[in-house]
Structure formats: C-alpha cells, structure tokens
Amino acid sequence: xxxxxxxxxxxxxxxxxxxxxxxxxxxxxxxxxxxxxxxxxxxxxxxxxxxxxxxxxxxxxxxxxxxxxxxxxxxxxxxxxxxxxxxxxxxxxxxxxxxxxxxxxxxxxxxxxxxxxxxxxxxxxxxxxxxxxxxxxxxxxxxxxxxxxxxxxxxxxxxxxxxxxxxxxxxxxxxxxxxxxxxxxxxxxxxxxxxxxxxxxxxxxxxxxxxxxxxxxxxxxxxxxxxxxxxxxxxx
Numbered sequence: 001x002x003x004x005x006x007x008x009x010x011x012x013x014x015x016x017x018x019x020x021x022x023x024x025x026x027x028x029x030x031x032x033x034x035x036x037x038x039x040x041x042x043x044x045x046x047x048x049x050x051x052x053x054x055x056x057x058x059x060x061x062x063x064x065x066x067x068x069x070x071x072x073x074x075x076x077x078x079x080x081x082x083x084x085x086x087x088x089x090x091x092x093x094x095x096x097x098x099x100x101x102x103x104x105x106x107x108x109x110x111x112x113x114x115x116x117x118x119x120x121x122x123x124x125x126x127x128x129x130x131x132x133x134x135x136x137x138x139x140x141x142x143x144x145x146x147x148x149x150x151x152x153x154x155x156x157x158x159x160x161x162x163x164x165x166x167x168x169x170x171x172x173x174x175x176x177x178x179x180x181x182x183x184x185x186x187x188x189x190x191x192x193x194x195x196x197x198x199x200x201x202x203x204x205x206x207x208x209x210x211x212x213x214x215x216x217x218x219x220x221x222x223x224x225x226x227x228x229x230x231x232x233x234x235x236x
Contacts, residue, residue, distance in 0.1 A: 021066035022094070026051050027059045030080075034069065035088055036213035037123040039079035048211070085172065088122030089189070095181035114214035116182040117236040118206060124178070124193030125200065128234045129217065131183045133196065136231040143188065149177045151192045158228075162203075164195040200225075 021027060029049040033040060046056035060080060063069040070083045082088055118129035125133060137143035142155035151174060156166060166174050170191070177186030178193070188196065200206045205221030208214070217225070217233050225231035 018066045018068070021062050021068060024059070026055070027063060030056070030059060030063070031068065031082070031091060033213070034080065034082045035091060035122060036120045036208075037082070037088075039072065039074070039081040041074075041077045041079055043077075045080060082122060085122050085189070089178055092121050092126070092181050093179055096179055096184060111212060111214065113236065114209050114212065114216075117234070118215040118217065120197065120213045120215065121178060121180075121187070121189070124187070124189045124197045125206075125215070126178070126180050126187050127182055127215075128236075129206075129215070129231075130187035131180060131185055132231050132234050133225070133229060134186065134188050136229050137188070140230050142229075143175075149175050149186065149188060149190075151175045155192065159192070159195045159199070162195075162199045164198065166191050166195075 022031075026049045030045045033045060033048050042056055042060065043053055045060075046053045049056060049059075051059070060069065060071065064071060067083055068087050069080050071078050071080050073079075116127055118125065118127045120126065121130075124130070134143065134149075137155060138145055140154075142152050142158070144150045144152060159166070173190040175188065175192040176190040178189035179185075180187045187193070200221065201208075203221075203224065204218055205224050206215040206217050209216050222233045225233055
C-alpha cells in the first residue's frame with residue numbers, strides 16, 4: 001500500500017523578529033502615537049519619538065518588516081499607521097504586563113493620568129471612560145458578557161440610528177473584549193467598539209487632548225453619554 005504523503009509543515013511564527021522590533025524605546029514611542037488609529041507622516045513620528053527623520057525611517061523599515069505598521073503614500077508624504085486592529089490589541093496586552101515607569105516627570109504624570117482616564121486604543125475607546133461605557137451597556141442589557149461580549153439587537157439598533165451599520169462580510173468580529181492595560185478589565189472592541197468611539201468623536205462627546213491619543217469628555221458629551229447610554233462619566 002503506497003504511503004500517504006504528509007502535508008507540508010508550516011514554519012513556526014517568527015516571534016523573535018517582532019520582539020526585536022519592540023525592543024527599542026523610540027520604536028515603541030512611534031507605535032504608541034499610532035495607537036490613536038490614525039495615519040501620521042514620518043516627520044511627525046520622528047519628532048514625537050525624539051529622533052531624526054533618517055533614524056525614524058530606519059525604525060519604520062523594521063516595523064514594516066515585522067508587520068506592525070503599514071506605510072501609504074498621501075500626496076508627496078508617506079503616512080504610517082498600525083497594520084491592523086490586532087496589532088493594537090497586542091500592544092495593549094503588553095502594556096498590561098509591563099511594569100510602570102519608575103520616575104515620571106510632571107508632564108509625564110499628567111499625560112499618564114489623561115491616558116488612564118480616556119484614550120483611543122486604535123479605533124475604540126479605552127481607559128476609565130471605556131470601562132464605564134462597557135458597564136453601562138451591560139447594566140442596560142445592551143451588551144452580554146457571556147459569551148465574552150456580544151451586542152444585543154437594541155445596541156445594534158442604536159448604532160444604526162446614529163448612522164452605523166455592521167459589516168457582516170468582514171472578518172473583523174462585531175464585538176469582542178479588549179483587555180484595558182490601565183484598568184486591567186476588558187473594554188469593548190471590534191466593530192461595535194469602533195462605532196461607539198466614532199459616534200463619540202463625531203458628535204463632540206469627546207475631543208482629543210493636544211497631540212496625544214488621550215481624550216477629554218466635553219460637558220455636552222457627559223450629558224449625552226448619560227442620556228444615550230446610561231454612562232456616569234468617572235472622575236478624571
């Protein structure tokens with residue numbers, strides 16, 4: 001009886017290359033900027049990371065090779081963004097494992113407080129505000145915890161009323177938990193999380209803080225979050 005050919009073996013994931021790409025503070029600073037979910041020109045990433053444009057370009061080549069970022073042409077500029085929502089999730093999980101910086105300057109302490117209160121995690125909300133949103137949706141019966149985070153028809157209908165229809169053809173999950181690095185509990189990600197964040201930003205419920213991914217809740221936003229979703233905005 002002829003021997004059956006064995007299927008070709010799959011190579012092991014090259015984790016070392018990804019780990020090496022993350023083992024540099026300048027590259028991590030660039031990735032942290034990109035966690036706002038937007039595309040940024042290389043010059044801006046260089047400035048925020050405190051390196052020269054030439055050094056930033058060298059870093060980006062390594063980040064691209066590691067599949068962490070993607071570069072696209074926008075006119076005469078090259079813009080960089082995270083390669084996928086999955087990259088953002090990995091970075092958020094690593095941040096939850098990492099020890100906090102030992103010595104923070106006063107500006108760094110302020111930035112840390114702002115990020116812990118509210119920020120973007122790629123294209124969805126994170127921080128104390130995001131946890132409050134998740135808890136309010138669960139209490140209202142619009143979000144089911146078990147199995148981990150699924151949206152009810154009421155939440156889907158609310159998003160549709162605000163101009164957001166879920167894409168059933170995409171591979172991206174409609175709703176999933178994403179471990180919040182600062183609060184150590186999950187916030188809402190996936191299409192649902194992205195749509196909630198888009199509503200909050202588009203309607204002016206939250207605004208971006210300076211040139212960071214931190215967010216500030218407006219007075220109008222605090223009222224709208226309470227009225228629309230039952231969210232009691234936490235203290236900053």
